[in-house]
Amino acid sequence: MTKHNQPPRIPDAACAPLSAGVLMLAVGLFGLAAHQPLLFPSLGLAAALQVETPDQASARPQISVAGHLIGLLAGALPASGCLARQTRPASCPRTS
Template identity: 45%
Template sequence: MTARPGPRMRANRAGASGYAAGLSLVVLALTGAVGLALKQPWLFPSLGPTVMLFFESPENEASRPKNALVGHAVGLVAGAACFYALGLSGQPSAPDGGLTVSYVVAGTLSVAITTLVLTLLKTPHPPAGATTLIVSLGILTQPPQLLAMAGAIVLVTLAGWALNTLLLGRER
């Protein structure tokens, strides 16, 4: 199948902007609705840049579904590993209790690990850096929250891939 030009490559800037904004709205609203129904945090900050990549730059390597899934998975694991290894469980999150040396170490180390692994695997996905900070800074750390984050990442990625494939005729 021949891929049609992505929205960035189209001459009509308003059409490309509407495509990206509209589909970002749809996918994040769907994710938020699932979160409301399950009473779990299915809408969190790093999903915004992910959907923006999917719909603003679908041709970009970082926009590939594999990159999003691997990137956020590595971010979740690295963030949780640093959070728990530094004994931050039971402490108020960095935004609530203030930034401490332990949170600085957890945050910086987890992003460095995420960057290292994604670079070695050749699967760039910059929003994964936000995912690792959300976890390593204690914002979302409980197992049900981490599972909700993983579910939301899968939903957003599948919806983004499906919509781009359906509307742009591309498979990645």
Template identity: 45%
Template sequence: MRRWLYTFAGGGLAMVIAGAVAALTHQPWLFPSLGPAVMLHVEKPDAPESSPRNTVIGHAVALLTGYGFLLLCGLADNRSVLQEGVGVARIVAAAGSLAITATVLLFLRASHPPAGATTLIVSLGLLHTPTQLVIAMAGVLLVTVVDWLFNRATGRPMPVWSAPAQLRQEAHRG
């Protein structure tokens, strides 16, 4: 199968499944930063940043950090940035959550760039309740499993949990 066909089929399949679950449950199983995560999974399934380990740790750290900054900045009960605009507290929440997420993931050797979008989605108030965050994490797990199964079924290498040590070391040096 050609690379573009893998990308089309795998990406579409993961989004359709997450979207169907979201439609059936009326919950945020489908949110913007799943797109780049899925793209990594289907375009570069053997890259460290695409591994299930980095995906799960990355989004978990992002969700927790984004919510922590919502609380720290007194924004947990506010409307989203789209409704109330940008103020100093929102800038602090966005900048702080992104900086902390990136730094923690660096220390954990769990780089996953889509997590940067996830932490902003939370710190900007687009997802802001604990229930929404748990469901978002379930969406991450769902698309990761779907992509892993898709890659395995089509003979593409995606690790069960983490990339081989050599690839992780090379990615960390970069």
């Protein structure tokens, strides 16, 4: 313990990278256990935003989750339309 019975503090320059690394490690291990690729580029950006500026409104976890869900829907809806059609438009890839 340091002066005034406070635990030692991690320096600010090391806290953000360590926090983001721990978050990425946790998600990576979860993906490894689930046999699913759960790490993707925007997740790193969201983690960095949350550990660097946690008091900003844009760093709230609800905002990150909502943004990722919107991105998922934006990609999944056109893909599901391509897969569900009998006759494929030129923009849908062939799967055979």
